[in-house]
Amino acid sequence: MKFIIPFVFSALLFQGLNAQDKPWQGKFEPIDRLVDQPNTYRAASGAPGKDYWQQRADYKINVLLNEQNNTISGEETITYYNNSPDDLSYLWIQLEQNVNKKGSEDFGSLNDLKDGINTRQMQFLTRAIDFPAGYSIKYIKDSNGNAIKSLVNNTMMKVLLNEPLKSGSTLSFSIGWSYPITDRSMFMLSREGYEYFPDDDNTVYLIAHWFPRMAVYNDTEGWQNQQFQRLGEFALEFGNYDVNITVPADHVVASTGALQNPSEVLTKSEQERLAEARTSFDKPVLIVTKDEAVANEKAKSTKLKTWKFKATNVRDFSFASSRKFMWDAQAVKFSDHTTLAMSFYPKEGLPVWQEESTKAVVNALQVYSESTFEYPYPVAISVNTSNIGMEFPMISFNGGRPQNGKMTQRAKEGMIGTIVHEVGHNWFPMMISSDERKWMWMDEGLNTFIHKRTIAERYPDFDQTTPESIVPFMSGDTSIMRPIMTTSDNELLKQFGNNFYIKPTVGFQILRNSVVGKELFDQAFKEYCNRWKYKHPNPGDLFRTLEDATAVDLDWFFRGWFFTTDHVDMDLSDVKWFKVYEESLNIEDQKKTTRGKIEGNNSGEKAMDFSSGSEIIKMNSTPDSSYGGFLSRLNEPELRKQLSGKNIYEVTIKNLGGLVMPVTIEWVFKDGTTEIDKLPAQVWRLNESEVKRTFVKDKEVVKVNLDPNFEFADTERNNNSFPKVDEKSDFDKFKEKS
Template sequence: MKRLLTAIGIGLLTSVSLFAQKSVQNHAERFEQLGTTFRSPNVYRTASGAPGHMYWQQKADHEIEVELNDDNQSIKGSQKITYHNFSPDALTYLWIQLDQNERAKDSNTPKIASSQIGQRMSMRQLESIVWHDLDLGYKINSLKDMSGNDISVTINKTMMRVDLPQPLKAGEKFEFTVDWSFNIHDRMSFIGGRPGYEFFEKDGNYLYTMAEWFPRMAVYSDFEGWQHKQFVGRGEFALAFGDYKVKITVPADHMVGSTGVLQNPEEVLSAVELDRWNLAQKTYDKPVVIRTQAEAERLEKGKAKNKKTWIFHAENVRDFAWTSSRKFIWDAMAVKQAGKDVMAMSYYGKEGNPLWEQYSTRVVAHTIESYSARTFDYPYPVAISVEASNGMEYPMICFNYGRPDADGTYSDAVKYGMISVIIHEVGHNYFPMIVNSDERQWSWMDEGLNTFMQFLAEQEWDRDYPSRRGAAHKIVSYMASEKHLLEPIMTNSENIIQFGPNAYAKPATALNILRETIMGRELFDYAFKEYANRWMFKHPTPEDFFRTMEDASGVDLDWFWRGWFYGAEPVDISLDQVNWFKLDNRTPAEKKADAKKEFDREESYVSKTYNKQDIPQTVLEANPATRDFYNSYNPFAVTPEDEKAYKDFMARLNQKEKDLLNSGLNFYEMKFSNVGGLVMPLIIQFNYVDGTSEIERIPAEIWRLNESEVTKVFAKFKEVKNIVLDPFRETADIDESNNYWPSQATPTRFELFKGAGGARGVSTGDNPMKKAQKK
């Protein structure tokens, strides 16, 4: 309904608002600063989010010799660790991670996992209850100083304390050796996990993904001391940087891919493979196949009795992983990065073709180029993708999934799933392999940031890329979950109910909203790149990220961090009511005429119509004595006083005021309520009667004085036909039915699907490629 504003002392007409959920207080805590929540800045970490002038971190160098036994799927190794104490503290002991013990007999992992017996149980379900009976976990054979003396150790599940013979003072280093062995587990079985082996029954061969395979130094930091939280499977890793020299002995017919640079290609590659490898290092437009599928298939048919030792060096890495199999096809190409070449490479069995040969290495190269443009130039010499029906990352190497059907066809879900996981796992080189956050404490700092970067790289790969995460509307189903199923992003990894949505999707969505809606691309991209460069090869905390994003952009984001990262409320902003007003610039005659029309309309009710027939004569009509002044008075007649008041008012107006009075402006008073609780900007689309549209963007700070409801008036020259709140679905609003004026019905859609099981990355759905080949 249109309302008129009087020209003198414009008054607002009140209306009844729709019901809306309110906070306990109108002005609660959503816009309070986070200063008291954050750690205090100090000489190690500044209030700006940058490393302080006395920042330090430890270093752990490794020299390792390891041998793989392909007959009984076991591994044994010896290593020398040089631990550098750059902290200001004297250390009386060191802590070492023994992650293989997560699968040991006394592991806490099966103990803290809930389980139940159903009417029907699969063998895999039953085995998962008793898997701790397997002979898995480390066997620490010795731990000695460089003089050969035994060092006292205490093993607590997945952590080992090394008691130093004397305190390790600031600036000193300590060298010691560890000999160890363990049985490699079948990661395709009920045990699962990141490392292990996969057995291919058809050709009788194994594919090994060796990660978390050696005792690794825990992190000692300025903000936490020792990070020795137990590894129980989900929370990943906190690791120190160091240099690695690793000798890997495997069957002579195996191909090995690894963190670092191969030091002895002439000894382990055939003459033909060496020539192809040298060619690949000068080829930038497409991958060069170094070991072909035909060559790999020939090797699959036999087992070499002799062995070869592959030697790799890696500098300034936080971890080291490798893979080995006689099944591997190997291809590679060079990628230019800031005046140097990076080798993008892939290792995969025949089961991955033709998909892997066409896409994997190209995706590795694209990921390096995309991520580097937004962070820093990729500093390492290689980046490797391994097909292992898996998805896990380590420095310079990652294990991924995506296998076609046996006939070489595949669904688009398999294709895009493979490309996405390669982007994601290669992207982890940046977060957390280089920007080295603590994954065991804050999964979102690597998974969330990396998923955001993955979304950008996917969109650069294909304009129609079916990205699963990143766009705001795709997090709605999670944020609309029952409250007891939700936790803040700032929740420890082991305590999250819906891990994927919480640690991956929600932070990625939050960053995308920051970039597109809150900060804008220019400010966001500059600040994000500043964070990456400040903390590359260092150990950042959440505060360092939050502070840097504000420091480099000049945007106060405490309300955003508080709502999206420290809270679990959803976004649901309701457009409750719209009142339409116009300035009253009518002449007295026009006002009286309009008033007469309104009076006649109000008095034209049904009883009067019938009474004209049923009441032949009223008292007033029958008896003149009942009449007085008002029976002949015309309230709708224009008086001289009316004309004079109008002329006097117009005479008092200057030209600017007269222009405003005659502008024809429409005023739309809009009332909003914050039903969900998470404050966000108001993004309003006005659709006009003439067919045009306009977007108004109101910052989230409009809620700062009343977090429950706000009223805002918009002046428009054009008449509005309808209004849409959040028209581009960019705020993750969980209920779009209250985003319209006039209100409109919105259907709730559901998807019909048929569930099916299968190995990770294997096609289980529709495969149009297969159908097309049958025609």
């Protein structure tokens, strides 16, 4: 094939083929070798394959919360469905409470004293050492009452079956256990336990990963039996739950699932208010008032009540219990059902929790449902405690509490953001059930992406997350950075939030707003969510689905953003200004400028601005021998007339940060008007370190800007303009004020 290039200056259009400053790194090569390969279980399209399978575990549990000695004791029957093609000679069960035991793998995590030690860390190192934490397994029996042997390895228990569990078979067995509930202030990174209120001598209990739970067995790694070390969270199987929770009679219980016996545990007034809430779509209804909660605080019943709950097709179960709880609820209408958005909080949360919590739950349910698929469960609950944000199916534990009844705007935004985020986790990972222990970004990153969209849509006056939000992190110390595609427990704690939450969020914002387009990206994102609803996706399933559902090659983006620690730093290295003259014109006869010189800057030196004028570029005739019949269709005189005197700009852009991105160029003209040109990321394919492109403009340009709307998280703004400007980022301005 021959390229038809009728003019000398048009050769500039193919620049970018010059030698690279750095060796070629294959930034546009497919990422197939970096993720799991497709097979009959996981299709090349990113969808579940024709032979996809996953296990299931149903639970029947009776549990007692003993307030006198702060313990949990329970008995459970697990029915395990082996849907895999494999026979299983043993099972693995998760015992996360054992992470609190002395000698656990997590216990050595505080070992660097160069910056001193704070009081909470010292408390952790002293009191926690002597605390009798962890599970006491009382028995494991089969359905006939026969003992089953087991071996405990830290936070995992191996159940040695009396005979292999055949593919397609089901096994029921029972476990009895107990453990002491931890004081949340005692243990670092605690997601559960109790919070004590000395003023009224009462407690809020947050009960999570409280029962022995089946580990995941899947098609990519067999048993996911990686130890729990606090940072990496959970991988769990779906199932149905039938749970009876026995607590002090004056406690109010918030739980995963639908309450089965309201007439046995609620007063007549509470039942009536709950019924009213089911049809209140515009505001919450108080079910337990402040006065009633205060009365409960003082009564301290010695009797017990059993609250009964059922939950269908969930991967976990959690609850909270306290006599301190106020309780409100509001109905949220979906296409074929109504969900109750509810909040449980002590009086210490007033007034902001009564004003804002359930409202935030409603906002989250609505925006997430619009962005993914409708929320299917009967309840969505926000429970207030101190200094935490933790999610479980249908229920979350959320920090943020006023001091002396007052709350700063920043604290209020943090509280509402936490509630929205944790409610959003009902989708990621509670229904789109990725492996948190291995790939935390798959739930935290995707969830934060929709969480931030919820804040933008429902709370536009709040601080917003934009590509600029990640710049301080991405321009930081690369010696301590890891790629997003780092397993959860191998990330530094201080990098956790940026690398697993904000960086993926910004990445998806860039794809949606600046690469794929909002409508097409939103359709593809929904496709991923619906394909993997109630299933276990891997990173490759997400990447393939986004490409499959958009027809956009995104491997370059996934490779750079997720698999490297490169950053975006595009340098507008040079802009050259030319004007076109016909070959027949005599240079000496050209019109003089007002400065009395030949128009143009032919010194060969790099111009710092446009003040020295344009350079001259000739427009030659197309040779007959090269293009044959093309010349008969080319009106060369007319074309010369059209282009003569036009402004030709050759732009040189260097990739200093390593990440390739689309290029957005803003032209500021002499008359004050502006124009935007956009180039796809593929302009970097043949030269990953430098790109030259040529543009024809009718008007003279006085300034050129790269990424004028800051779409791509460019870490250095000062090299994005010609002429150069000293532009400080919001982060730099903040540092100066500090």
